[in-house]
Amino acid sequence: MIEDTANTIDTIAAPATAPGTAAIAVVRVSGPDCAQLAQAIFRASLRPRQTSHRAYRDTAGSVVDDVLVTYFAGPQSYTGEDVLEISTHGNPLIAQLVLDDLFKRGCRAADAGEFTRRAFLNGRLDLSQAEAVMDLIHARSARAIAAANQQLRGSLGQHLTRLTDELLLGLARVEAYIDFPEEDLPDEDRVIVVDILNSVLRGTQQLLATHRYGDLLREGIKTVILGEPNAGKSSLLNALLGRERALVSDEPGTTRDYLEETVMVGPHCLRLIDTAGLNPTPGTVEALGIQKTYERIEEADLALLVLDANHPAPPLSAEVAHRLNPNTTLVVLNKVDLLQGQPPVAEAPDELPALPLSTRTREGLTTLEQRITEIADRFRPGDAGDQIAINARHADALRRATDCLETALANLRSSGPTELLASDLRGVVDAFGEIGGRIDNEAMLDRLFATFCIGK
Numbered sequence: 001m002i003e004d005t006a007n008t009i010d011t012i013a014a015p016a017t018a019p020g021t022a023a024i025a026v027v028r029v030s031g032p033d034c035a036q037l038a039q040a041i042f043r044a045s046l047r048p049r050q051t052s053h054r055a056y057r058d059t060a061g062s063v064v065d066d067v068l069v070t071y072f073a074g075p076q077s078y079t080g081e082d083v084l085e086i087s088t089h090g091n092p093l094i095a096q097l098v099l100d101d102l103f104k105r106g107c108r109a110a111d112a113g114e115f116t117r118r119a120f121l122n123g124r125l126d127l128s129q130a131e132a133v134m135d136l137i138h139a140r141s142a143r144a145i146a147a148a149n150q151q152l153r154g155s156l157g158q159h160l161t162r163l164t165d166e167l168l169l170g171l172a173r174v175e176a177y178i179d180f181p182e183e184d185l186p187d188e189d190r191v192i193v194v195d196i197l198n199s200v201l202r203g204t205q206q207l208l209a210t211h212r213y214g215d216l217l218r219e220g221i222k223t224v225i226l227g228e229p230n231a232g233k234s235s236l237l238n239a240l241l242g243r244e245r246a247l248v249s250d251e252p253g254t255t256r257d258y259l260e261e262t263v264m265v266g267p268h269c270l271r272l273i274d275t276a277g278l279n280p281t282p283g284t285v286e287a288l289g290i291q292k293t294y295e296r297i298e299e300a301d302l303a304l305l306v307l308d309a310n311h312p313a314p315p316l317s318a319e320v321a322h323r324l325n326p327n328t329t330l331v332v333l334n335k336v337d338l339l340q341g342q343p344p345v346a347e348a349p350d351e352l353p354a355l356p357l358s359t360r361t362r363e364g365l366t367t368l369e370q371r372i373t374e375i376a377d378r379f380r381p382g383d384a385g386d387q388i389a390i391n392a393r394h395a396d397a398l399r400r401a402t403d404c405l406e407t408a409l410a411n412l413r414s415s416g417p418t419e420l421l422a423s424d425l426r427g428v429v430d431a432f433g434e435i436g437g438r439i440d441n442e443a444m445l446d447r448l449f450a451t452f453c454i455g456k
């Protein structure tokens with residue numbers, strides 16, 4: 001048992017790799033006891049950041065496994081603390097024996113996210129980077145990985161630092177006048193501060209505009225497949241998915257209730273929703289299904305309208321037509337394998353973009369995937385630069401920042417009290433700081449004011 005030292009930080013341990021049989025399993029340990037643990041378990045002092053091949057011996061001195069072990073001396077580690085990484089043979093039982101032994105030696109089981117939490121608390125990552133680690137692990141598309149990678153490298157933090165620095169220049173001018181309550185903010189300062197606030201507001205709105213794309217990346221692009229009964233909607237879902245997920249039959253009205261599946265299309269993740277066919281004269285149950293189809297169209301980011309290419313397209317009902325956005329709708333003229341070289345009979349309604357396809361021969365499927373990718377890429381707002389895609393927590397903070405900025409601008413227009421103006425600007429600084437998890441804004445302000453000349 002490791003003695004409890006004056007240091008109250010626990011040494012935590014947990015599997016770092018997923019459970020199950022694999023080539024290797026990694027157990028990660030972080031905290032002040034790592035060096036002592038390494039000495040006791042491997043009977044050697046490990047050189048930091050060098051991987052050694054050792055026998056893992058438990059408290060009884062028996063060899064548990066033949067492992068590779070790496071010791072990281074804090075603060076040069078992922079968590080900023082001393083870290084041990086132990087790679088065992090990839091049998092979950094072996095990893096469990098190692099963990100049990102580590103617990104016997106005084107380690108505590110790590111809570112979910114605790115290694116990254118420690119990295120944040122030790123200043124290795126800001127909060128948006130810590131979130132990016134989680135985003136990376138859960139990313140379900142190449143685009144989502146790219147965005148999370150950028151955020152992990154600090155892109156969002158850098159944007160916010162720029163906006164904060166700009167704002168602080170304005171705040172400094174305002175603060176300078178708080179000490180002279182009898183004097184009003186001079187006009188030349190007022191103009192400068194208004195410019196600054198407008199510029200920060202624009203930057204904030206650019207970041208906010210990436211929220212929808214962030215949601216699409218994190219949750220997948222909701223793509224509804226709709227169309228007349230028997231057109232091949234379920235067959236299209238199966239074709240995109242690459243497996244027979246949905247029931248397919250030559251009987252119209254096969255799909256009664258909608259069903260949803262996640263699929264990768266190029267670099268994007270789609271939440272594909274197969275719906276009940278739009279029968280103009282439905283039975284009772286069918287009508288319920290069609291009502292649900294309308295609701296799914298309403299919520300969708302993207303719509304695939306499937307028509308049978310072999311006969312004229314039925315007119316789109318008003319309920320459907322008004323819910324379809326021409327920029328995010330593709331018409332699939334299906335079953336072109338039956339056309340025998342003739343052009344499609346069906347025409348896309350309302351000049352919607354259409355493409356021929358056969359779920360049977362898979363002709364046109366690659367083109368469809370490309371077109372979907374093009375539309376999905378357009379969801380990414382261009383003006384916030386690179387790959388920023390904020391999450392709901394960021395959006396919440398940025399909305400509060402926007403409110404404070406707008407109040408501050410109104411205050412400047414009406415020559416309101418300088419104290420209130422300063423307090424609103426501090427509100428913006430706080431909201432920006434919250435995104436990076438910065439608690440101590442006061443210290444940041446002190447640092448900046450120390451370099452800024454406010455003695456007018």
Ligand SMILES: Nc1nc2c(c(=O)[nH]1)N(C=O)[C@@H](CNc1ccc(C(=O)N[C@@H](CCC(=O)O)C(=O)O)cc1)CN2
Nearest residue numbers: 016026028070072075076077078079080085116124133
């Ligand atoms: N084996 C292993 N692979 C891994 C991780 C890990 O913790 N262990 N990571 C965890 O998720 C990611 C890599 N992230 C890491 C980030 C920083 C440091 C680190 O030691 N940083 C030190 C040294 C700087 C350097 O040499 O790069 C530091 O920041 O001071 C390690 C891993 C993905 N792959």
Ligand SMILES: Nc1nc2c(ncn2[C@@H]2O[C@H](COP(=O)(O)OP(=O)(O)OP(=O)(O)O)[C@@H](O)[C@H]2O)c(=O)[nH]1
Nearest residue numbers: 229230231232233234235249253254255277359360
């Ligand atoms: N020849 C040919 N037949 C197809 C093609 N795609 C689908 N089918 C057939 O068309 C019929 C209907 O297919 P489904 O996928 O069930 O059609 P659906 O649109 O989901 O139909 P409902 O759920 O009833 O609205 C089935 O017999 C399919 O095998 C195709 O590209 N070519």
Ligand SMILES: [Mg+2]
Nearest residue numbers: 233234254255
């Ligand atoms: Mg169907």
